[in-house]
Amino acid sequence: MHQAHIVGVGMTDFGVHETPLTELFASAAFDALDDAGVGGAAIESFYLGNAMSGQSEGDTHLAPTIASHLGLAGVPCQRYEDACATSSNAFKHAVRAVEAGQHDVVLVGGVERCTTTTGLETPEMTSVFASASHRQYEQPTGISFPGVFGLLTTRHMHEHGTTEEQLAAVAVKNHGHGTLNDRAQFGTETSVEEVLDSPIVATPFRLFDCCPFSDGAAAVVVANEDVAADMEADSVAVTGIGHATDVVPLAEKEDLTATQSARDAATQAYEAADIGPEDVDVAEVHDCFTGAEILAIEALGFVEDGEGGKAAVEGTTALGGRIPVNPSGGLKAKGHPIGATGIAQLVELTEHLRGEAGERQVDGATHALAHNLGGDAATTVVSILEGDA
Amino acid sequence: MSETHSNEAAESLPEQLNHRTWTQALREGRLLGQRCRDCGAETATPSAACNACGSRERVTIELPTTGTLYTETTVAVAPQGFDGGYRVGVVDLGSTRVMARLEGDSDIGDSIELAGVLEVDSPVPVFE
Known part of the structure; x- marks a missing residue:
């Protein structure tokens, strides 16, 4: 089996983009190709993550359309949709194809617009997001996506005594990290008081507990060990990917606070990479809501079950802490253009492993982990990257 | 029919x-x-x-049409077709659970019972 490497990365700023999806993605993709030092002619296949453009922009069959805009028409193209885990799933398939020797060099990326540039206002976009819940047995209750994670987090608060202040501390930490990231949608600090004073979206979450609606794109070039060795740019090895699912509707999940798919995906990824949670130097996790980061760090084994609420308060997960989580600012501060999020996590981690993350660099990082979930955590993809630093 | x-x-x-x-x-x-x-x-x-x-x-x-409230959320910012400010919960029925709209102010662990059907979209249970 071949060893897959990330050999080039690129992403747009996350925020509000008036540009069409094709142009938005091209910006990230050409940055990734240039970073790798390869032209489009080297790309043998294209893997695209895009979750919602059929609903939000009336735009489908997007992979060949975008490939054509990039001058890649002709190569096999595929588009993935797994709610918020969309582009991690594209990445997994790209890596598997390289590992299997099917392709030597591929382009993987994600793009999405979720702001009013789509023409959709908050209630309409809230409905688009809610469509990831079960069509017959969940959506008709009026559950929103903040509400889905509200159900999981309320249960965590009940079982473990997690508090609203602890949730707010996650937002404060990630906003703080976001101030060090030029690409982040929010570049300002917040405070526990400001979070707790913000209006309720779905209990226990207030506006500042929630990631924003965002537009953006991210891309990576994945290549096998032979191609990677010939390239000028530092490459990082993809040493483990885990991918697992859980039952939908969420009421039938065995444990609402476990995010079992994350535990299963992490077990697979740690096993493949032959490391444990204690070996991870830096992680990007799926903090669509503050409570989601707490569930994630427990599921990944960074803290004991029930202890997740304390981590941000005590600085465990801050830059400079025992296990820095979301140095990019996370979805919370960096932004969450759904289909681009999974790849954007990998862009961030690659930069840390190369020692190119600037002010937010985790010094000496050699092992990095990305956790990207979809829907009510019925999908999770966990990816482990290793550098030589 | x-x-x-x-x-x-x-x-x-x-x-x-x-x-x-x-x-x-x-x-x-x-x-x-x-x-x-x-x-x-x-x-x-x-x-x-x-x-x-x-x-x-x-x-x-x-x-059973009675169960205990397992977890809940109040949705303030609602999807299209719904007016925010309602509660959605997961009801523990013993051997399984179901998502439902909630009426009243039950807390986690309280006994609640099937009180009707919400038909804004396709029908779902309402517990109170």
């Missing part, structure tokens, strides 16, 4: 539980679920096979 047909359904359990028969029962004040004939796992909404063991041998069962 004839009147006779729906009366028959009210008295007996549909052999095959699907969205149509689940909905029909719900409108009659009944909550139907499934038990796996092979491993015994129970669910509160229909699926074509068991997630615990993969068996397609599904038995329709009558679920």
Whole structure:
């Protein structure tokens, strides 16, 4: 089996983009190709993550359309949709194809617009997001996506005594990290008081507990060990990917606070990479809501079950802490253009492993982990990257 | 659908539980679920096979209409078609759980019962 490497990365700023999806993605993709030092002619296949453009922009069959805009028409193209885990799933398939020797060099990326540039206002976009819940047995209750994670987090608060202040501390930490990231949608600090004073979206979450609606794109070039060795740019090895699912509707999940798919995906990824949670130097996790980061760090084994609420308060997960989580600012501060999020996590981690993350660099990082979930955590993809630093 | 047909359904359990028969029962004040004939796992909404063991041998069962509140959220910013400010919860029915709209101010662990059906979209249970 071949060893897959990330050999080039690129992403747009996350925020509000008036540009069409094709142009938005091209910006990230050409940055990734240039970073790798390869032209489009080297790309043998294209893997695209895009979750919602059929609903939000009336735009489908997007992979060949975008490939054509990039001058890649002709190569096999595929588009993935797994709610918020969309582009991690594209990445997994790209890596598997390289590992299997099917392709030597591929382009993987994600793009999405979720702001009013789509023409959709908050209630309409809230409905688009809610469509990831079960069509017959969940959506008709009026559950929103903040509400889905509200159900999981309320249960965590009940079982473990997690508090609203602890949730707010996650937002404060990630906003703080976001101030060090030029690409982040929010570049300002917040405070526990400001979070707790913000209006309720779905209990226990207030506006500042929630990631924003965002537009953006991210891309990576994945290549096998032979191609990677010939390239000028530092490459990082993809040493483990885990991918697992859980039952939908969420009421039938065995444990609402476990995010079992994350535990299963992490077990697979740690096993493949032959490391444990204690070996991870830096992680990007799926903090669509503050409570989601707490569930994630427990599921990944960074803290004991029930202890997740304390981590941000005590600085465990801050830059400079025992296990820095979301140095990019996370979805919370960096932004969450759904289909681009999974790849954007990998862009961030690659930069840390190369020692190119600037002010937010985790010094000496050699092992990095990305956790990207979809829907009510019925999908999770966990990816482990290793550098030589 | 004839009147006779729906009366028959009210008295007996549909052999095959699907969205149509689940909905029909719900409108009659009944909550139907499934038990796996092979491993015994129970669910509160229909699926074509068991997630615990993969068996397609599904038995329709009558679920209790009282349960305890397992978790809840108040949705303030609502999807289209809904007016925010309502509560959605997960109700523990013993062997399984179901998502429902909530009325009243029940806390986690409180006993609540099936109180009606919400039909903004397709029908879902309301517990109070």
